[in-house]
Amino acid sequence: MTQEDGDLDSLVRKRLRALRVAQGWSLEELAKRANLSQSSLSRIENGQRRLALDQLVTLARALDTTLDQLVETATDDVITSPTIDAAHSRMRWTIRADPGMSVVRQRLTEPPPENQARMRAHPGREWLVVLSGTAILMLGHRRFRLEANQAAEFPTMMPHAIGAEGGPCEILGIFDRDARRGHQRDDGDGDESTPA
Helix, strand or coil: CHHHHHHHHHHHHHHHHHHHHCCCCCCHHHHHHHHCCHHHHHHHHHHHCCHHHHHHHHHHHHHHCCCHHHCCCCCCCCCCCEEEEHHCCCEECCCCCCCCCEEEEEEEEECCCCHHCCCCCCEEHHHHEEEEEEEEEEEECCEEEEECCCEEECCCCEEEEECCCCEEEEEEEEEEHHHHHHHHHHHCCCCCCCCC
């Protein structure tokens, strides 16, 4: 076994134990869920038993993770720089583990449109948090006031728009693939209203 193999072996064992502890499970409980003996699981975690692929797959499933996540070692690209869209006062970061997801930071200065015809709907889900100021989220016929540190999550098939109240505000949003595509299409339509 090379040093690199030994490091991976140790890392996987530490992850197995950390995931079990994070779930609040005893060795006995995880062993039952993975259909292993408690002593076998203990020896796996402590490095006294060889890691077998079939057991790792079973343990990953029992811990609600994947084999890929258990053995992942890539940490070279941990820092991501945003793409900047100055025209929309927006910065966007793609989430490497799921390229369909992105994080967006946006400064809003205008109130949301009052006219429902100017609100947008598209497939997807959005989550956003107000970093500073006060935001107004129009969602269908409802109006929500969000202060700093408050968050909202909603399906984007509901007509929606967001804007500032009483001065500029900054939001940080997480868009799934469909929501991001919906906003990319909307950005080119010449509409000045700000999407959620």
